[in-house]
Amino acid sequence: MKKALVLLAILFSGFCFAQTESVNNYKYVIIPEKFSFLKEANKYNLNSLTKMVFEKYGFTVFYTNDQMPSDLALNKCAALYGDLLDDSGILATNLNIVLKDCSGKTVYTSEKGRSKVKDFKKAYYEALREAAASMAALNYKYTGPATVAPTAIASQPASQPTVAQSPAPVAENLPVNSYNQLFAQPIANGYQLVDTTPKVVVKMYKTSQADYYTAQGDTKNGVIFKKGNDWFFEYYQNDKLVSEKLNIKF
Structure with missing residues (x-):
C-alpha cells in the first residue's frame, strides 16, 4: 500500500x-x-x-x-x-x-x-x-525568449546584417491578385488555401478572435485576418512588414 x-x-x-x-x-x-x-x-x-x-x-x-x-x-x-x-x-x-x-x-x-x-x-x-x-x-516563471520577435515568424539567414527596426513598421501593399483566386478548404482548426493548380499555398488556423487566423506557408508565416470585406495576409520579409490582399472563396 x-x-x-x-x-x-x-x-x-x-x-x-x-x-x-x-x-x-x-x-x-x-x-x-x-x-x-x-x-x-x-x-x-x-x-x-x-x-x-x-x-x-x-x-x-x-x-x-x-x-x-x-x-x-x-x-x-x-x-x-x-x-x-x-x-x-x-x-x-x-x-x-x-x-x-x-x-x-x-x-x-x-x-x-x-x-x-x-x-x-x-x-x-x-x-x-x-x-x-x-x-x-x-511555480510559474516565464522561461521563453524576452519577446516573440515578429522577425521570428519568418526565418532570416544568419549571415544577414542587422537592420534597425522602425517603431511602427508600415505594411507594403502588394497586388490584390498575388495568388489570383484562392479556395478555402476546411481542415482541423481552420482552412487551407488552394490555388487553381491545385496547390496548397498557405494554411490558416483559428484563434479566439473571429476572422483572425495564424498562417503557415512554405516560406512565410504570419497572420490572416478580415478587414471590412477584404482578407489580408501579413508577415515579415527582410525585417519589413508585408501585407498581401487575398482573394479567398469560402
Missing part, C-alpha cells in the same frame, strides 16, 4: 512538472470578456477576477478585444488562452481554471474549486478562489 502511494505521488509530481514546463514557455494569457456559461460580459466581475488571478501568478494578461503588443498581435500562438470550466451541479458550484494553446490543446487545468453557498456571486468567488490557490503549485 505504501509503495502504491509513493508511486502515485511520483506520477503526480511528474505530471505537475510537465505542465509547468509547458506553461513556462508562454508570457501572455488572453481571456474572454464573457465566459460561455454566463449570459453577460464580466458577470459577477468573474472575468476581472480571473484576470487578476493570472496576473497574481506572473502572467501578462489581455482580454480578447484589447490592443495587443506587436509581437502578440502578429503571432497569437505566443499566448495561452485562459478560461473557466463550470462543472456545477444542484448542490455545489464547481470551477476549474483552464489554459489552452492556440490550437485548443489544454496545457493546464487547476484543481477543482468548490462552493456550497447558495448565492451565485459568492459561490463563484469562493470556487474561483479555491481553484486559484492550486495554481501556486505551478
Whole structure:
C-alpha cells in the first residue's frame, strides 16, 4: 500500500512538472470578456477576477478585444488562452481554471474549486478562489525568449546584417491578385488555401478572435485576418512588414 502511494505521488509530481514546463514557455494569457456559461460580459466581475488571478501568478494578461503588443498581435500562438470550466451541479458550484494553446490543446487545468453557498456571486468567488490557490503549485516563471520577435515568424539567414527596426513598421501593399483566386478548404482548426493548380499555398488556423487566423506557408508565416470585406495576409520579409490582399472563396 505504501509503495502504491509513493508511486502515485511520483506520477503526480511528474505530471505537475510537465505542465509547468509547458506553461513556462508562454508570457501572455488572453481571456474572454464573457465566459460561455454566463449570459453577460464580466458577470459577477468573474472575468476581472480571473484576470487578476493570472496576473497574481506572473502572467501578462489581455482580454480578447484589447490592443495587443506587436509581437502578440502578429503571432497569437505566443499566448495561452485562459478560461473557466463550470462543472456545477444542484448542490455545489464547481470551477476549474483552464489554459489552452492556440490550437485548443489544454496545457493546464487547476484543481477543482468548490462552493456550497447558495448565492451565485459568492459561490463563484469562493470556487474561483479555491481553484486559484492550486495554481501556486505551478511555480510559474516565464522561461521563453524576452519577446516573440515578429522577425521570428519568418526565418532570416544568419549571415544577414542587422537592420534597425522602425517603431511602427508600415505594411507594403502588394497586388490584390498575388495568388489570383484562392479556395478555402476546411481542415482541423481552420482552412487551407488552394490555388487553381491545385496547390496548397498557405494554411490558416483559428484563434479566439473571429476572422483572425495564424498562417503557415512554405516560406512565410504570419497572420490572416478580415478587414471590412477584404482578407489580408501579413508577415515579415527582410525585417519589413508585408501585407498581401487575398482573394479567398469560402
